[in-house]
Amino acid sequence: MSLISTLARLEAVSTGHAQPAATVRHRHLSERPLVFVPLTTAGEAGAPLGALVGTDRDAPRLLAVPQPRDRDLRFAFLAELADVVLPYMEAYGAEVEAAERTETDPESGKRVKVEVELCADAPQLIVPSRAGIDFVRLLGRSMRFRRTAEQDPETPYPAPARVPLLGRWLTHFGERARVPGSSLLLAATDVLARHWATGQSSLEDQHLGALLAWIDPPDGVSGADAARAAELARDAHGQLECPPAGPATDPAFDNKLLAPAIERHDRARTALAAAQDGLEADTRLGELTAAEREIRELVLSRTLPTWEKVWRGLDLLRALPEGAHVEERWTRDRWSFTGQRDRIAAGEPPQPRRDDAVTAAGKLAAREREQARLEAQEALDDPLVMAARRLSGEAFAGEVTDVVMAYSEGKRPSPRPLVTVRTQDRPHLGERAKVYRSLGGKPQAAEFVGREADDLFVLRIVDKMGRGKVPEAGSVPEKGDLLCFTTFEHEQRGGPKLPDPEATPWTHGGPPGEAVPEAADPLTAEDVL
Amino acid sequence: MTTVFDPGAAAAEATGAILADTLHSAHRGVVVDSPPGAGKSTLVVRAALELADAGRPLMIVAQTNAQVDDLVLRLAEKSPELPVGRLHSSDADPYDKALDDLPNVRKAAKAGELTGLPVVVSTAAKWAHVKVDEPWRHAIVDEAYQMRSDALLTVAGLFERALFVGDPGQLDPFSIVGSEQWAGLSYDPSASAVTTLLAHNPELPQHRLPVSWRLPASAAPLVSDAFYPFTPFRSGTGHGDRRLAFAVPSDGGGPDRVIDEAAESGWGLLELPARHTPRTDPEAVRAVATIVRRLLDRVGAATSERAPGEPQPLTADRIAVGTAHRDQAAAVRAALAELGVTEVTVDTANRLQGREYDVTVVLHPLSGRPDATAFHLETGRLCVLTSRHRHACIVVCRAGVSELLDDYPSTEPVQLGTLVKFPDGWEANHAVLARLREHRVSWRP
Numbered sequence: 001m002s003l004i005s006t007l008a009r010l011e012a013v014s015t016g017h018a019q020p021a022a023t024v025r026h027r028h029l030s031e032r033p034l035v036f037v038p039l040t041t042a043g044e045a046g047a048p049l050g051a052l053v054g055t056d057r058d059a060p061r062l063l064a065v066p067q068p069r070d071r072d073l074r075f076a077f078l079a080e081l082a083d084v085v086l087p088y089m090e091a092y093g094a095e096v097e098a099a100e101r102t103e104t105d106p107e108s109g110k111r112v113k114v115e116v117e118l119c120a121d122a123p124q125l126i127v128p129s130r131a132g133i134d135f136v137r138l139l140g141r142s143m144r145f146r147r148t149a150e151q152d153p154e155t156p157y158p159a160p161a162r163v164p165l166l167g168r169w170l171t172h173f174g175e176r177a178r179v180p181g182s183s184l185l186l187a188a189t190d191v192l193a194r195h196w197a198t199g200q201s202s203l204e205d206q207h208l209g210a211l212l213a214w215i216d217p218p219d220g221v222s223g224a225d226a227a228r229a230a231e232l233a234r235d236a237h238g239q240l241e242c243p244p245a246g247p248a249t250d251p252a253f254d255n256k257l258l259a260p261a262i263e264r265h266d267r268a269r270t271a272l273a274a275a276q277d278g279l280e281a282d283t284r285l286g287e288l289t290a291a292e293r294e295i296r297e298l299v300l301s302r303t304l305p306t307w308e309k310v311w312r313g314l315d316l317l318r319a320l321p322e323g324a325h326v327e328e329r330w331t332r333d334r335w336s337f338t339g340q341r342d343r344i345a346a347g348e349p350p351q352p353r354r355d356d357a358v359t360a361a362g363k364l365a366a367r368e369r370e371q372a373r374l375e376a377q378e379a380l381d382d383p384l385v386m387a388a389r390r391l392s393g394e395a396f397a398g399e400v401t402d403v404v405m406a407y408s409e410g411k412r413p414s415p416r417p418l419v420t421v422r423t424q425d426r427p428h429l430g431e432r433a434k435v436y437r438s439l440g441g442k443p444q445a446a447e448f449v450g451r452e453a454d455d456l457f458v459l460r461i462v463d464k465m466g467r468g469k470v471p472e473a474g475s476v477p478e479k480g481d482l483l484c485f486t487t488f489e490h491e492q493r494g495g496p497k498l499p500d501p502e503a504t505p506w507t508h509g510g511p512p513g514e515a516v517p518e519a520a521d522p523l524t525a526e527d528v529l
Numbered sequence: 530m531t532t533v534f535d536p537g538a539a540a541a542e543a544t545g546a547i548l549a550d551t552l553h554s555a556h557r558g559v560v561v562d563s564p565p566g567a568g569k570s571t572l573v574v575r576a577a578l579e580l581a582d583a584g585r586p587l588m589i590v591a592q593t594n595a596q597v598d599d600l601v602l603r604l605a606e607k608s609p610e611l612p613v614g615r616l617h618s619s620d621a622d623p624y625d626k627a628l629d630d631l632p633n634v635r636k637a638a639k640a641g642e643l644t645g646l647p648v649v650v651s652t653a654a655k656w657a658h659v660k661v662d663e664p665w666r667h668a669i670v671d672e673a674y675q676m677r678s679d680a681l682l683t684v685a686g687l688f689e690r691a692l693f694v695g696d697p698g699q700l701d702p703f704s705i706v707g708s709e710q711w712a713g714l715s716y717d718p719s720a721s722a723v724t725t726l727l728a729h730n731p732e733l734p735q736h737r738l739p740v741s742w743r744l745p746a747s748a749a750p751l752v753s754d755a756f757y758p759f760t761p762f763r764s765g766t767g768h769g770d771r772r773l774a775f776a777v778p779s780d781g782g783g784p785d786r787v788i789d790e791a792a793e794s795g796w797g798l799l800e801l802p803a804r805h806t807p808r809t810d811p812e813a814v815r816a817v818a819t820i821v822r823r824l825l826d827r828v829g830a831a832t833s834e835r836a837p838g839e840p841q842p843l844t845a846d847r848i849a850v851g852t853a854h855r856d857q858a859a860a861v862r863a864a865l866a867e868l869g870v871t872e873v874t875v876d877t878a879n880r881l882q883g884r885e886y887d888v889t890v891v892l893h894p895l896s897g898r899p900d901a902t903a904f905h906l907e908t909g910r911l912c913v914l915t916s917r918h919r920h921a922c923i924v925v926c927r928a929g930v931s932e933l934l935d936d937y938p939s940t941e942p943v944q945l946g947t948l949v950k951f952p953d954g955w956e957a958n959h960a961v962l963a964r965l966r967e968h969r970v971s972w973r974p
Contacts, residue, residue, distance in 0.1 A: 003807075180706060357716035361679035364718040367706040393859060428859045432622070496657035496683045505685035506557060508678070508716045509729040 004388040008197035016222030018196040018214040023384045025320040027191050028183040028330035030124035034088050035060075035310050037128055037303045038135050040247035041068040042254050046142045048077055049249070049258075050299030053084050057311040064299040066265045066292045071157060078143060079160035086162055088123055089169055093341040095120045122184060122330075122337035125173055126314070128208045128245035128306050129189045135247040136185060137174030143167025144350040168350050172340040175351070179367055181329045181374035184337060188313045189245070195320065199224055207231060208309050209242035215316060243302040245309070257298055265291035323381035329374070357508040358501045365495045373492045380438055386484060390425045397484040398423030400477045401456065407469075415471045419459045420452060427487060429457070435485040439464055439475065443490035459485070536740040536765040544572060547692075547736045551576050552583060557690040558733045560673075560723060562697050564762040565752065565916035566743020566885060569694055573671050574603045576692055581611060581647040585666040589650040590684055592672045594618075596883065597650050598625035600671065604648065605631045614643030616651035616659070657683035664689050670722065671695070675882065677702040678725040679718035693723055698756040698916075699882050700909035713946025724948065740765045743885050743919055747795025755960035756912040758952055766834050773888070773920045774840065776828040783972025784820045788827065790968050791888070791921035798965040799972055803929035806897030809860040812974050813896055816925050817850055818864035820890050821873055824848055831887045831920050845872035847887040851914040852877055853894035853905060861892070878913040889918040893926035895958070901937035906954030911961060924965055931962050 008019040032055050041047040050064035061084055065077045099118035102111050127133055144167030149158035173185040193205040198214035204227070205211050213226035221229075230242040239257070240250050249258070268288040275281035355363065379386045379395065389395040402420035407413035429435070429448040436443040446459040465471035477483055502511045550559045563569040573589070580587045591597045594617070601615050602625070612633045617623035619638045628634050635643060640659040643649050651659075653676055668688035670676065674695035701721060708719035715728035727733065741749050742765040749764035773792040779785035783799055791797030799820065801812055829843030841847075850865075852858045855877055862875045874886070878894075891914045894905045904910075915922055939955045952960075 178707070178710070354714060355711065357682060357718075360711050360714065360716065361682050361718040364679055364704060364706070364708055364711075368704060371706050393856060428855065496654075498683060499686055503686060505682065507685040507722075507726045507729065508682050 002388045003391050004384075005197055009199055012197055012214065012223065013199035016199075016224055017217065018198045018223060020195065020384065021197045022195045022320070022378075022382050024323040024382050025317055026194060026323050026326060026378050026381065027181075027186060027317075028124070028322070028326050028333070029314065029317060030121070033124040033126045033314070034085065035126045035307065036085075036132070036136070037245075037306045037310065038132060038139075038247045039249055039299060039303060040135060042249060042251070044068060046138050047074065048139070048247075050077075050296070050303065051081065052300070052303040052307045053081065055088065057307075060304075060307055062296060062300050062303075064292075064296040066295045067262060067269075075157075075160055075163065078139075078163045078166065082160070082162040082166040085125075085166060085169065092119055092121055092123045092337065096338075117338065117342075119334050119338045119341065122334045124183060125185045126310060127185070127187050128310050129206050130187045131206070131247060132245070133174060133177050133185060133187050136170050136177075140167050140170030140172075140174050141353075144171050145353075164350065165344070168344060169340070171351050172336075176333070176336050178363075179336075180371040181377075182333055182336070182370070183330060184333045188310045191317060192313050195317065198227070200227060204231075208245040208306060208313070212309055212313060212316075216312070243305055245306045246303070249302060253298075253302060258295075261291065261295050261298055265295060267291075323378070325377035325381050329377070332370075356501050356512045357504050358498050362498050365498075369492045369495065372488075376486070376488055376490050376492075379486065379488075380490060386486075389486065389488075390427075390484075393426060393428040394488055395484060395486040396421070396423045396425035396427040396457070397482070398425070398455075398457075400479055400481040400483060403477060403479055406460070413469065415461075415465050415469065415476070417461050417465075417471070417476050418449065419446065419461060419477050421457050421459060421483060421485070422455055423457060424455060427457075427485075429487065433487060435459060435487055436490050437483050437485045438490065444475070446485065534763060536763060539763075540568065540738065540740040540742075540765070543736060543738055544568075544575070547572065548576060548579055550734045550736070551692045552579060554734055556730075556733050558726060558730060559692045560727065560733055560735045561692065561694045562735070562737040562760060563694060564698065564738065564741050564757055564760075565696060565912075566741045566919075567738035567762065568740075568742055569671075569696065569738065570600070570603060570883075572738070573600065573669055573694055574607050576669060577604060577648055578608055578611070580667050580669075581608075584647075586646075587648045588656070588665045588668045588688060589648065590653050590656055590668060590670045590676075591650065592653055592675050594624065594652055596671060597652055598628060601628055601631075601634055601650050604650075605634060609633065611648065612646050614646040614649035616640055616643060616649055616655055618652075618655055653680045653684055656687060659687060661687055667691065669694065672883065673723050673726075674721050675699060675702055676722040677704070677718065678716060678720045678722055681722035681725065682716075682718070693726060695723060696882075697723070697760075698752075698909060698912045700879055700907065700913060709942075709944070712944035717947075720947075728948075737762075739763065742766075744916060745771045745795050745918075745920060748916070748918065748922065751796075751961065751964050752912065752916045755952070755957045755964075756908060756916075770834045770837075771920055772832040772840075773843070774830050774832075776830070777826065779827075783970055783974070784816065784823045785827070787923055787970040787972075788820065788823060790970055791923045792829075794968050795921050796965055796968040797921065797923040798969045799923065799925045800969050801896075801925070801927050802973055803927055804897060805899045806927065808854055809856055810897045810927070811860075813892055813925050813927065814857070814860045814864050816972070816974060817861050817890050817892055818868050818870070820923055820925070821848060821850060821865060821870055822868045824888060824890075825870065829888075833919065843887055845870065846874075848890070849874040849876070849881060849884065849886040849888075849917060850890045850892070851881050851917065852892045853910060853914075857892055878910045881917055882913050884917055885919065886917055887920045889914070889922050891915065891922060891924045893924050893930065895930045895933055896925065897927040898933065901933055901955075903939070903941055903954075906937075906939060906958060908952065908954040908957045911954065911957060915961060926965075928971075931959065934958055934962075 008021055012019045034055050036053045038051040039049040041049045047068040049068050052060040054060045063077055063080050065073050067073055096117040097120045099116055100113050101116050103114050105112045143163050146159035146164045147155040148161050176182050177185040189206050189208050189211055192211055196215045209230035210227035213230045214223035217223045217226040233241040235241055238252050268291045272284040272288050275284050379389050398421045400419055401422045404418040406416050406418050408416045433448040435446050444464040446461045449458040449460050451457055465475040504511050547561055601613055604613050615624055615634055615636045617638055637643050665688045668691040670691055670693045672695050673693040674697050704719040711717040716725050737760055739762050741762055744764050746764045746768045753761045779789050787797040787799040830840035831843050832840045850861050858875050858877055894910055895901055939953050
């Protein structure tokens with residue numbers, strides 16, 4: 001934790017109110033996000049209990065599974081979820097703009113520009129907490145290898161038509177969420193905690209109710225008290241007044257409310273199956289429907305408060321202006337979405353269970369680049385973030401007190417002006433350390449020459465001054481300019497090219513071999529009720 | 530009956546076996562584990578010269594530019610006639626200027642300009658951008674335990690067979706983003722190159738160097754027990770072979786007392802009163818700086834097996850300060866500058882890897898902390914900090930670290946399929962602390 005965030009947290013404790021950790025919004029928020037508040041069954045990994053999902057905060061769609069261990073009911077839930085999510089995704093896939101991309105030409109091996117489609121906007125999925133992102137990933141994994149009756153008439157438990165496709169999309173979103181700075185799939189708690197520092201631990205910040213209580217406490221209540229109430233307050237029946245953001249549920253709810261309701265449902269179902277005649281069946285069906293409705297209402301009672309909190313959180317975030325580089329990162333998300341759309345359209349198989357060596361290395365390298373890019377861009381976009389970097393000695397801001405023109409040695413001397421900056425910051429600068437400032441959105445590099453006094457740093461500007469002997473207008477700082485230099489680079493270089501998977505070297509097990517279609521997880525005794 | 534251990538013979542035998550496997554083994558790779566100061570660089574240089582002699586074009590992969598330059602200098606020192614290529618980046622000042630004085634070292638930013646040279650040396654990062662039609666016959670990968678698996682993936686296509694040399698006890702490579710999703714995969718890109726290599730090629734011959742020539746007899750057993758419990762090593766020198774003495778007597782203060790304790794026993798712990806502090810704990814930083822100042826002021830002389838009977842002055846370049854964080858290193862540098870000391874190396878564990886000094890002063894990674902995170906508990910970090918010295922190591926620490934350790938047992942999740950090769954940092958920290966406590970000087974600044 002940086003010094004400034006420690007200070008912000010201390011201040012939050014002493015004032016009873018969360019403190020801003022950013023002055024701009026560092027994540028893209030869609031005009032029309034799809035909010036997804038899932039609940040899962042305790043002790044049954046991957047058995048959804050229900051969800052609220054939708055793009056209209058006033059009209060969420062309630063999905064519930066009256067008996068989560070029943071495979072057919074689970075499939076029905078997933079099919080219903082696909083009916084909500086897929087049309088939302090596909091609408092974005094249909095609107096495209098023309099874009100250019102550099103690709104390696106397979107014949108000549110040269111890098112050439114090709115015209116491609118880029119989706120004009122991309123869908124955005126918002127879940128309440130980080131555990132929700134894991135759940136999206138889990139759902140994706142459980143669905144993408146399923147076979148429909150159409151794909152494989154022999155499959156013992158065919159999945160409803162669009163379920164495997166939903167699995168592939170959720171897998172893509174779950175994987176994209178691992179890329180730093182991406183916004184296709186966001187957890188409300190993560191984004192809120194990025195923009196406000198509360199007086200509780202980062203683990204406690206994963207509780208959406210407690211986090212919002214710090215950021216936006218009710219009138220006259222301190223954030224600490226409101227957060228405590230959000231975590232612990234229970235009603236007369238022993239139920240949490242602010243249910244956890246899921247997907248896990250509170251044990252008191254599971255034991256006292258949910259389990260009896262599911263049992264009533266099971267009894268009603270058994271009774272219906274045992275009905276002797278039509279009249280009796282009608283009565284029993286009524287009982288079953290009532291039992292189902294009761295479970296739906298229970299699911300709604302747990303998810304609706306969270307649903308409202310997610311939207312409240314989005315309101316708070318929307319009040320912040322968007323950071324300057326957010327749009328650029330969102331464009332990467334759009335590329336990512338377009339790529340997945342194209343892979344599905346091209347009939348490619350679902351994402352494999354495990355990455356091969358080359359894919360894994362490629363993803364890790366890309367994410368490290370994105371992490372460095374995100375850190376640099378957030379600092380450039382936001383003086384409060386830059387302040388943290390300045391405090392840790394990675395940047396310094398100050399006034400130019402002197403500019404002396406100088407030239408490089410060699411046949412064609414180029415301008416290498418010496419700039420003296422007065423700063424109260426204490427940057428860690430080694431001998432000839434490189435520093436960068438933003439010049440019209442592009443980084444200009446300088447070299448640390450030395451210190452004239454404790455607060456006077458002499459720098460030699462080394463680039464972005466044009467090709468001539470006289471620097472281009474505006475490219476050299478002037479006396480009196482207020483500048484901010486960073487010791488970190490503003491832009492990331494691309495990494496080395498990885499070998500093709502077919503050329504995986506012997507140190508990494510050699511080529512992975514022919515891809516075989518992967519089966520869904522094998523059936524186990526626990527799978528069948 | 531016990532046979533007398535002859536460190537020279539044991540080391541020579543190990544080196545012979547390694548070179549035989551490197552030159553003649555049917556396997557594509559050979560792995561050598563080397564404890565701190567066991568002559569890893571000497572081995573690399575020897576293997577390089579023998580491979581060059583055998584007429585096999587050789588590429589050497591090191592991890593940092595400093596390591597590359599160091600290797601080139603050593604090669605040139607051993608064999609001034611051998612043409613060596615130094616492949617470097619196209620940045621400003623890409624290599625050590627000392628290489629310019631070597632007539633047989635050719636420097637280039639493009640691999641094509643170095644074709645045909647018997648030995649070409651560069652960093653893994655630079656090699657990753659090289660493309661070749663025909664791979665090198667042989668490669669030596671230095672510091673292979675500090676190389677990430679994904680870095681090996683990018684260069685492994687460049688060579689047919691390779692000798693991998695490294696120290697398994699030093700800091701593991703790390704990544705700045707989470708990589709849990711690949712944990713347990715044999716080719717986890719964030720794992721070390723050797724882990725991946727051996728997972729896919731378990732039949733490769735594995736050797737280890739049995740003798741540390743750097744660590745004194747006082748330090749080798751502790752470092753071996755705490756960090757290399759399954760692959761123990763010995764010191765090459767005996768208890769009487771090294772001596773550290775000071776011309777100026779102690780002034781009785783804490784720093785002087787801990788210096789005397791360390792000169793006598795090889796270890797010293799200066800314990801400050803228990804307190805939670807910021808990372809750059811001003812008292813601890815000042816204590817470190819004071820110890821360094823006193824080490825210089827008291828005119829030390831180090832006698833070792835290299836020149837028995839001829840004490841060498843303990844100068845600023847023979848002393849180093851090690852910290853866990855860069856801001857701590859910066860704070861110590863500033864404090865030293867205030868005391869008029871500028872020549873002493875002050876760096877983090879990461880950057881001290883592979884370096885050697887007569888005396889090291891260490892700011893304990895857990896000193897003054899309210900918690901013990903995985904970073905601060907990492908075995909390799911403490912191992913690097915406590916194994917850079919030839920004579921003595923002085924640790925500065927707040928009291929209460931063992932209680933802190935007891936409050937924070939390691940809680941890293943267990944990942945299926947990953948090989949646990951090491952004692953965990955928690956245990957290693959306790960082992961080192963227990964030993965340091967025998968050489969404790971409590972001091973209230």
